[in-house]
Amino acid sequence: MIKDxxxxxxxxxxxxxxxxxxxxxxxxxxxxxxSEKQIKAWSSGADDMDVWKERIENLYFIVAEYRNEIVGFAHIKKGCHLDGLYVHKNYQRQTIGSKLLRIAESHIMAEGYEIINADASITAVDFFDSHYFEQIKKQKKSYKGMGFASSIFSKKL
Ligand SMILES: CC(C)(COP(=O)(O)OP(=O)(O)OC[C@H]1O[C@@H](n2cnc3c(N)ncnc32)[C@H](O)[C@@H]1OP(=O)(O)O)[C@@H](O)C(=O)NCCC(=O)NCCS
Known part of the structure; x- marks a missing residue:
């Protein structure tokens, strides 16, 4: 596990x-x-600079840094909704996601909310389970013309 x-x-x-x-x-x-088609559509969201700019300017948006390199990030919308949580592909399973989540939860509590909700990809289900979130519902989200299976998770803070 990496420190610092x-x-x-x-x-x-x-x-x-x-x-x-x-x-x-x-x-x-x-x-x-x-699927390959879903990944192509999803990853192309990286090119929507105006969307990212808007998120950084208007949301609570945090980054994790290790030796001057960004190794993960998270953003919260509507006060208590964890809208995105991504860890660098070379730094998976090194507790960076957990650290980002902990800071996001502290921020949400400091804002006076008593719950945190999260949109979870299939990939992140075990991560949210391990942090005692409850799966509220499974859903199909539409993004760039494609359907994506995901789940809403929630936890009382
Ligand atoms: C989900 C994600 C943010 C987790 O970040 P991470 O830094 O790798 O997670 P952590 O190291 O803090 O994991 C904490 C615990 O969660 C669980 N966990 C995390 N990833 C897991 C996996 N792929 N399979 C099983 N359990 C997992 C484990 O219990 C892990 O503890 P352990 O490593 O001691 O067993 C990261 O895998 C990611 O970037 N996924 C792709 C993007 C994504 O789908 N984001 C979800 C929101 S859209």
Whole structure:
């Protein structure tokens, strides 16, 4: 397990690193659970710079840094909804996702919310299970013209 992970709020300068982590993680990690066509559509979201810019500017958006390299990120919308959580493909299972989640949960509690909700890909089900989330419902989300199986998870803080 690696130590010395720093968590901080994202800035617009982080855009290139954030979008390349997103693209690479979807292509190499989520590709275990989704079809080639789905992965192509999903990872192409990395190119929607205006969307990422808007997220960084308007959401609670944090990055995990290790030796000056961004190795993961998370963002929260609507106060208590974990909308995205991605860890660099070369740093999976090193507790970076757990650290990002812990800081996100602290922020949500500090804002006065008592629950956290999360949109979970099939890939992340075991991660949310291991953090005592409850699966509320399975759903099919539409993104760039494709359907994606995912689940809503929730936990009382
Ligand atoms: C889900 C994700 C964020 C987890 O991040 P991570 O840094 O690898 O997770 P952690 O190392 O903190 O894992 C904590 C625990 O979660 C569970 N877990 C995480 N990934 C798992 C996997 N692939 N299979 C089984 N259990 C898993 C384990 O219990 C793990 O503890 P352990 O390693 O001691 O067994 C990461 O796998 C990821 O980037 N996935 C692709 C993007 C994605 O689908 N994001 C979901 C929101 S859209």
């Amino acid at each position: 992970i720093e968590i901080r709020e994202a800035t617009l300068q982080d855009l290139p690193e954030i979008t390349s982590i997103f693209r690479d993680t979807v292509r190499s990690v989520n590709s275990n659970d989704y």
